[in-house]
Amino acid sequence: MELFDYKPTLIKRKGEELPDSIRQGQRLTGMTSGQSSFPLAGSVFDFKQYGQNGTYISDLLPYTAKMVDELCIIKSMYTEAINHDPAVTFFQTGSQQPGRPSMGSWLSYGLGSENKNLPAFSVLLSRGSGRPSGQPLYTRLWGNGFLHSLHQGVQFRAAKDPVLYLNDPKGVSKEGKRAILDKLAEMNDKQFQDFGSPEIQSGIALYEMAYKMQTSVPDVMSTEKEPNYIYKMYGADAKIPGTYTANCLLARRLAEQDVRFIQLYHMGWDQHDNLPGAIEKQAKDVDQASAALVADLKQRGLLEDTLVIWGGEFGRTNYSQGLLKDTNYGRDHHPRCFTMWMAGGGIKPGVVYGETDEFGYNIVKDPVHVHDFQATMLHLLGIAHEKLTYKHQGRRFRLTDVEGHVLNDLLV
């Protein structure tokens, strides 16, 4: 409601109680279930219309607003999960309980890698200014679950040196390192012949990848070679390693190198209180660089081959968590509706899909479950979501578990 879903009714009816007819028994988290009232809270931010369809975008996202004709905005996402860990796990792995492969791992497994010199699944993290110490992440969110460990996401450091130990030790030339690696592979392979554990093969592959990364990573990560107009496009933060902006620029460079799946996590949302002030900072963290990434891919002719996905794990409540003041309020978690956007990769541009009711609480048109989203994403990448399976614990698993249908209306 602060970014994409414009709800004038909430502004008009500010302070009124959330009607039961709208809430329809939605469970509450322990953070608001104790409240004696649920006052409707309209956004304090203005919305304007943009693009060929007059799409409403809030003033918090001016750069994204300019890119609206490239975006497919889905306003009718929904999930069952109501807390972060299960919800993010659900989005990434298709199950609220951890243990399953993440989407990047499924893609690495199903599509393989087009660049043997970089990890097929790369992960970049950044901390937001809206809530600098909030929202922890877990490495299992980009983990391989029961697939081979060479499918797990490789997390780059949010620092000047995204990967450490890239240099050979003194006195060892590349040819010398090669000799050591060859011997390691030979001896490990003997172990594999003797014991048959596939993890040994993953281990051999990991060492090979490490060797290749020694040359490929410095190239990819040397963003100082970018021309000035690129820094202007993404924002000054592009020069500060570890920021979301810098990560977006890295993401474009990784995409240029055919890295299969690049995931950026920007922490610090989850504004249970002091929302207006905090979300302004968060939005500012991500707005320009996200829009720049799409524009940059487009100008390089890469957007049609790259699917860009932007969003979170659930939405926020239309009522205020805590005291509702004129210019301050908080919002609790809301699984029943939230917004994501996609761009490129065969998705229809300049489209707004799905609608929520005037209270921004329920979906009234074209609901999209997380599994539907995943099925569509897989389809766009050339995978039939029901067919990419892996047998484990006696049954076949897939990212969409036992649900999900492809949203054909959204395909070009």
Place this chain on the structure above:
Amino acid sequence: MMTFDSASRDLCSVKRQETNTPLQALVLLNDSQMIEAARALAANTIKKFPDSIEKQIDYVFQKATSRLPDAEETTMLMDHYKDLLSKMDNGVFTAKEYIDIGEFKSDAGVPEKELASLALVAHTVLNLDETITRG
């Protein structure tokens, strides 16, 4: 240590996360501590068995994996040692630089090329899947 999933220590962590990534391989292959450890092991081994390369290799292997190498493995490691020695100081490896890494100073009198070669063998053995994988 963070590369190996140690806790970040700003939050309580009940169980360590488990990952297995090329970043860890990079540490084990290139970190000066590992190289130093391999060299210290090699230096001590040469002291113990100055006259038999085969005994040196057996000892290094046993220290890392808690077992003796079988016949095939012994052949592989002997070939490795000879290969490394032949490449020492002729463009592929530079003994003096390699044994200078880190702070551990080995005794004078240990021939540099032999020390570097055994240190490289030790480093290789320390990187074996069997050495680094628990269980």
